[in-house]
Structure formats: structure tokens, C-alpha cells
Amino acid sequence: MNKNDLAIGIDMGGTTVKYGVVRGHEIIHECEALETKRFDGAKELLPKLIEEINALQKQWPIRAVGMGVPGFTDIRTGYVHELTNVPGWLRVKAGVVLTKGTGLPVTVENDANAMCYAEWAHGAGKGAENMIAVTLGTGVGGALVINGQLYRGSAFGAGEIGQMSIDYRGVMGEHGNAGALEKYVGNRETAARAAALYRKAGQKVKAEECPPHVLAAAARKGDPVAVAVWDEFTTRLAAGLSACVWLLNPDRIVVGGGVARAGSIVFEPLRRKIREQVAEPFHKQLKIVPAKFSNDAGIIGAAAVALSRLP
Amino acid sequence: MNKNDLAIGIDMGGTTVKYGVVRGHEIIHECEALETKRFDGAKELLPKLIEEINALQKQWPIRAVGMGVPGFTDIRTGYVHELTNVPGWLRVKAGVVLTKGTGLPVTVENDANAMCYAEWAHGAGKGAENMIAVTLGTGVGGALVINGQLYRGSAFGAGEIGQMSIDYRGVMGEHGNAGALEKYVGNRETAARAAALYRKAGQKVKAEECPPHVLAAAARKGDPVAVAVWDEFTTRLAAGLSACVWLLNPDRIVVGGGVARAGSIVFEPLRRKIREQVAEPFHKQLKIVPAKFSNDAGIIGAAAVALSRLP
Numbered sequence: 001m002n003k004n005d006l007a008i009g010i011d012m013g014g015t016t017v018k019y020g021v022v023r024g025h026e027i028i029h030e031c032e033a034l035e036t037k038r039f040d041g042a043k044e045l046l047p048k049l050i051e052e053i054n055a056l057q058k059q060w061p062i063r064a065v066g067m068g069v070p071g072f073t074d075i076r077t078g079y080v081h082e083l084t085n086v087p088g089w090l091r092v093k094a095g096v097v098l099t100k101g102t103g104l105p106v107t108v109e110n111d112a113n114a115m116c117y118a119e120w121a122h123g124a125g126k127g128a129e130n131m132i133a134v135t136l137g138t139g140v141g142g143a144l145v146i147n148g149q150l151y152r153g154s155a156f157g158a159g160e161i162g163q164m165s166i167d168y169r170g171v172m173g174e175h176g177n178a179g180a181l182e183k184y185v186g187n188r189e190t191a192a193r194a195a196a197l198y199r200k201a202g203q204k205v206k207a208e209e210c211p212p213h214v215l216a217a218a219a220r221k222g223d224p225v226a227v228a229v230w231d232e233f234t235t236r237l238a239a240g241l242s243a244c245v246w247l248l249n250p251d252r253i254v255v256g257g258g259v260a261r262a263g264s265i266v267f268e269p270l271r272r273k274i275r276e277q278v279a280e281p282f283h284k285q286l287k288i289v290p291a292k293f294s295n296d297a298g299i300i301g302a303a304a305v306a307l308s309r310l311p
Numbered sequence: 312m313n314k315n316d317l318a319i320g321i322d323m324g325g326t327t328v329k330y331g332v333v334r335g336h337e338i339i340h341e342c343e344a345l346e347t348k349r350f351d352g353a354k355e356l357l358p359k360l361i362e363e364i365n366a367l368q369k370q371w372p373i374r375a376v377g378m379g380v381p382g383f384t385d386i387r388t389g390y391v392h393e394l395t396n397v398p399g400w401l402r403v404k405a406g407v408v409l410t411k412g413t414g415l416p417v418t419v420e421n422d423a424n425a426m427c428y429a430e431w432a433h434g435a436g437k438g439a440e441n442m443i444a445v446t447l448g449t450g451v452g453g454a455l456v457i458n459g460q461l462y463r464g465s466a467f468g469a470g471e472i473g474q475m476s477i478d479y480r481g482v483m484g485e486h487g488n489a490g491a492l493e494k495y496v497g498n499r500e501t502a503a504r505a506a507a508l509y510r511k512a513g514q515k516v517k518a519e520e521c522p523p524h525v526l527a528a529a530a531r532k533g534d535p536v537a538v539a540v541w542d543e544f545t546t547r548l549a550a551g552l553s554a555c556v557w558l559l560n561p562d563r564i565v566v567g568g569g570v571a572r573a574g575s576i577v578f579e580p581l582r583r584k585i586r587e588q589v590a591e592p593f594h595k596q597l598k599i600v601p602a603k604f605s606n607d608a609g610i611i612g613a614a615a616v617a618l619s620r621l622p
Binding site: 072144160166168170175176235242243244248249277278281284285 | 453457458463464470475478479486488490547550557560589592593595597
């Protein structure tokens with residue numbers, strides 16, 4: 001693999017399929033996104049992608065294709081077990097089909113892993129030996145780099161930070177897991193807490209009016225409700241991440257997603273609260289930083305993983 | 312490294328220093344243990360160990376020395392940062408001193424890692440790719456095998472399962488960490504809960520009379536207090552271990568320490584409760600088993616780690 005090598009990165013989500021030609025950390029040519037629901041599952045989307053990849057191959061010397069998908073995949077074979085939120089993606093040999101149609105080596109990776117790899121290879125995780133990546137949105141995702149390599153676990157499921165319990169008698173998660181972190185720091189929960197506290201304070205503010213960037217701006221202006229919301233938010237997130245730190249003793253945590261752009265309102269207390277609940281060998285080399293890439297991480301990461309697997 | 316190679320394994324604890332000559336999973340010659348407190352820290356114990364190692368070298372073709380210690384060590388250099396519970400062990404170049412005195416390659420490893428390695432190489436963890444080892448006693452320790460290798464983390468601290476929070480508003484741990492698992496499933500806590508429940512039931516039973524094996528025997532006979540204690544115990548332990556499973560997606564969990572010998576009273580509900588709170592790709596390949604070695608694991612593991620590091 002050469003740093004000028006080109007790969008196609010595909011970031012497949014429940015709403016859109018974004019893709020482009022990537023060199024290192026740059027998308028040098030981004031194509032118009034496809035709407036996921038306009039295709040009847042894998043059987044229609046994969047032929048379309050083959051067509052698009054082959055068109056791009058005529059313009060660029062593409063060496064590999066990387067595809068990030070929201071679900072479990074077998075990285076060795078490009079097999080997709082299931083995409084919970086995308087119909088028509090049950091037991092799909094995506095890697096084999098795309099390779100056959102394009103003649104290129106194809107890597108199909110979990111999307112959180114792809115984003116983590118983008119940060120590790122080219123972003124806020126550069127140089128880390130052991131890294132935790134966490135993405136904060138409606139859901140809470142995560143991925144791990146261990147000894148300088150993406151770590152996928154025994155069934156390609158590793159890194160589900162959002163499902164880890166922070167309260168064994170707490171709010172039920174989606175998998176019978178009481179106290180699932182996702183239920184405490186997901187955007188929906190944060191907005192609902194803000195609306196409830198505003199109501200208590202006699203202010204009529206709806207949950208829909210409380211996305212992370214609005215709450216962050218309000219907190220910076222000293223709004224007491226927004227300040228209280230972020231205080232509780234960082235206490236909960238620090239508890240979940242501290243558990244990861246005790247277990248893995250990493251040197252980097254990269255925080256991505258909408259909340260990551262809230263800046264010091266989140267990062268200053270988050271760093272302090274983690275430091276206060278782990279021993280010195282666990283915090284002295286630990287850097288907790290916002291992700292560098294936002295919407296592009298999926299495309300860049302998928303391409304980077306694919307290039308890293310070239311012989 | 313050959314399977315007939317011999318190494319000296321040293322298991323240093325706060326009370327005794329146990330050691331012997333090890334081949335594979337067998338201690339072929341165990342020496343009389345030393346009392347830790349009879350030596351004034353490292354400066355008296357290391358010369359004594361050199362004397363003992365050199366005497367053993369006259370009898371056996373020893374290829375390496377492995378020492379497990381209760382604290383953080385730098386495995387690369389044999390440097391001991393600090394042993395919290397053993398006076399006179401602050402910043403000790405144990406590896407260098409022992410190698411100089413014996414002419415042998417010496418590995419100084421954290422004791423939980425040594426025990427984990429014994430199980431992985433020769434015991435209940437054999438064949439595992441990704442494994443969590445947890446030791447249940449007064450404290451709760453742990454260690455990890457990742458991709459078939461001991462994983463030590465960025466500052467040799469990884470695997471502190473007992474410090475992970477299962478309740479972010481819960482009982483305070485030793486490091487400012489609310490909800491530390493150790494405070495919920497440590498032997499002392501379990502005994503205290505049993506005594507409290509017996510009192511409530513009008514029975515006078517002291518906490519000292521409730522070590523794990525007594526509570527296990529009582530539960531097997533249907534004693535309702537003991538049954539309730541184990542039910543709560545396995546709920547808490549399952550929450551902590553499920554968090555590890557969501558993060559690491561391992562294929563094996565090896566449970567050691569006194570509680571592990573409680574048998575199906577602990578293991579049956581523990582397996583069920585973990586299965587009930589993790590998704591299928593996380594439990595279908597996961598085996599949860601009791602440790603094979605008990606008191607010998609430290610000696611065997613320290614020796615095995617040392618042999619594994621021979622060129």
C-alpha cells in the first residue's frame with residue numbers, strides 16, 4: 001500500500017449510500033449519494049454499486065473498494081449477517097458479489113469500525129496504540145483499536161459501548177440490558193431531559209427544540225437548564241467510558257457524533273470526571289479528544305480499511 | 312520454546328512467596344514458600360530469590376524465570392512500579408536484578424495476567440482467541456487475552472474488571488469510582504449481605520461464618536437466604552461481565568477464585584443472565600467456565616509467560 005493509492009469508499013446508512021474516490025484522508029471525488037430506500041435491498045443496490053464502481057474505474061486507477069455497513073459483517077469474506085435497520089440485507093455475500101462485478105479487492109466492514117479506522121489512520125486517533133472510538137448520536141456506537149489494529153472480537157461485534165450497562169437496575173436497553181449507556185446519553189434522552197427541566201423551570205421548550213448544538217450554545221451562555229443537562233450527561237458518559245478505561249487501559253479516546261462538536265462544554269468535565277474515577281496508570285497517558293472527521297469519516301474509513309488490507 | 316522446557320515460576324503475594332520448577336502445566340518441584348513479611352522489601356527478598364534460583368539451577372536445566380507480582384510492572388524490562396500491599400516495592404528493577412544474579416532471562420508480570428495466561432495456555436482457556444479472566448475473592452481481579460495474546464494495555468494496567476462500574480450512582484470504590492463491581496461481588500460484601508439477610512430472617516449467623524463455600528453448600532440444600540444471596544450475586548456479576556462482553560465480544564470467560572468452586576449454583580444463573588442481556592453474536596460462541604487451576608495458577612502462569620517470551 002502506497003500513500004497515493006486510490007480506493008473507493010462506500011458509506012452505507014439506512015437513509016443514504018454515500019461514496020467517493022479516496023486518497024489518504026481526502027475524498028478527491030465524491031459522487032451523488034443514493035437513497036437507500038429506492039433500492040430493493042442488496043439485490044438491487046449491489047448491481048447499481050457495481051455499475052458506479054466500474055464507471056469510476058474508467059476515470060481513476062482504483063486499487064480497492066471499502067464498504068461500511070450498519071451491522072455485523074465478516075471482514076474476511078465480506079459477508080453481511082444482517083443490517084437491522086435496512087430491509088433486504090440478510091445473509092448477503094456482498095464482498096463476493098462486488099469483487100465479481102468489479103474485479104477489485106473488496107472489504108465490507110462495520111460502519112463504526114470504518115469511522116474508528118479513519119480517525120486512527122488519518123484523524124484524531126493518529127499514533128494511538130490502544131484507542132476507543134465512541135460515536136454519540138441517537139444511538140451510541142463504538143469501536144476499538146488494540147495494539148495498533150482494529151479489533152473486531154470473536155464474532156465481529158466488538159465495541160458496542162452503547163450497550164454496556166452503567167446501572168444494573170436501570171433503564172432497559174434494546175437487548176434486555178438494563179442500564180444500557182445508549183439509554184442515558186442518546187440524543188433523544190438528552191433532549192427529553194432538557195425539555196423536562198425547562199418545564200420544571202416554567203419554560204415551554206419542546207424536546208425537538210433541544211438538539212445537542214442548541215443545548216451546547218445555551219450552556220455556553222450560562223442557561224442553567226442546559227448546564228444541568230450537560231453536567232448529568234458527562235457524569236453518565238464518564239461512568240461508561242471509565243469502565244472501558246479500567247478494562248482496556250487505552251492511550252486515546254476519540255469522541256465523535258453531534259455531541260462531540262459541543263466542545264469544551266462536554267470535553268472539559270468529561271476529562272475531569274474520568275480522571276477522578278480511574279487510577280493514575282489509567283489516566284496519565286490517556287488523551288480524550290473530539291473526532292476530526294464528521295460526515296466524511298465513513299467514506300474515508302471504509303476506503304482506508306480496504307487499502308490497509310492490500311498485500 | 313519446547314514443551315519440555317523448564318522454568319521457575321514465582322508467585323509473590325502480600326503474605327507468601329510461592330515458587331517452584333514448572334514444565335508445561337505441572338509444577339514438578341515446589342519449594343517451601345517464603346513469608347513475604349520476613350523480608351525487608353525487594354532489597355532483601357531479591358537476593359534470597361537469587362540464592363534459591365541458583366540452587367535450583369544446579370539440579371535442573373532451567374531456561375527462564377517468571378515472577379508474578381500484585382501490581383503494575385513493565386513486562387518489557389521487569390520494572391515494578393509499585394506493589395500497593397507490599398512495603399518496600401516502589402520502583403524496583405526486579406527483572407534486571409534477578410537476571411544479573413542468575414544469568415537467566417526473567418519476566419516480571421502482573422499476577423492476574425500470570426493466572427490468566429496459565430488458564431489460557433494450559434487450563435480452562437485453552438484454544439480461546441479472545442478471553443476474559445476474572446478472579447473473585449476479597450477483591451475482584453481480571454486479565455485479558457486478545458487475538459491469542461495477553462493484552463496489557465498502554466500502561467500495563469488492563470483487565471481491572473473489579474473497578475468497572477455497574478452503577479454510576481452506587482457504592483464508592485477505592486479510586487473514586489462509584490459502583491465498582493468489586494464492592495458488589497467481593498467476598499466480604501457477599502458475607503455481609505448473607506449475615507444481614509439471616510438476621511432479617513431471625514437467624515443469628517455472623518458474616519465470618521459465610522465464606523463462599525459455606526453459602527454454596529447452604530444454597531444447594533435450599534437455604535432461602537443463601538439462594539437469595541447467590542441470585543443477587545449473579546445478577547451483579549452478570550451485569551459487569553455483560554459490559555465486558557459488549558465491548559470485547561470474546562469467546563471465553565474463565566472465572567476463578569473461591570466463588571468459582573461454588574459450581575452450578577453460580578455458573579448456571581450467571582450464564583443465563585449474561586445470555587439474556589447480550590445479542591446473539593455476543594453469546595452464541597461464548598463459553599463461561601470455571602478456572603482449572605486454583606492456588607497453583609500463579610506459579611504455572613508466571614513460568615509459562617516467561618517461557619513464551621524465549622526467542
